[in-house]
Amino acid sequence: MSEQFWLVVQYPLKSAKGNGRDCWLRDKVMEYLEKSLADANLGYVDGFDMGKCMADPKQYALNLFCVVTDEERSIALIKRVLRESRLDYTRVKMATRPYGTEGNYTLKYAYKKGVSSFLL
Structure with missing residues (x-):
């Protein structure tokens, strides 16, 4: 069996529960990633969490x-699908x-230069 990794795709939110758009985004991203990762035989979506960051409430x-x-x-693949x-x-x-x-997770991609940390 090949080596496996956890990969976290993270979006910032303005509140713990998010708004309607955040819930729509969650559902759409999960749908697109499930299909894309499966089609490319690269993996699967295991779930999500939404709310306060553990590192900074x-x-x-x-x-x-x-x-x-x-x-x-x-x-x-994920960058291409999201874009x-x-x-x-x-x-x-x-x-x-x-x-x-x-x-800890190691940051692999950030939406803007200068971001160097990743916290759940």
Whole structure:
């Protein structure tokens, strides 16, 4: 079996529950990523959480969790899907860590230069 990774796609939110647009975004991104990752045989969407960030309770985020087999190809695919589908590509961060391990995620992509940290 090939090595697997957790890949988190994170969007910032303005409140713990988000608004109607945030819920729509969650559903659409999950739908598009499930199909795209499965079609490319790269992995699957494992779920999401939405609300306060554990590291900073004054910040809110939508986190979509994926299990993937190839970090680089999966990140490139997700970036392309979000951009082509107009799913708020300009607000997203992505981070990974080896599957089955505990610890911090490593930031792999951020919507703007200068962002160097990733926290759940």
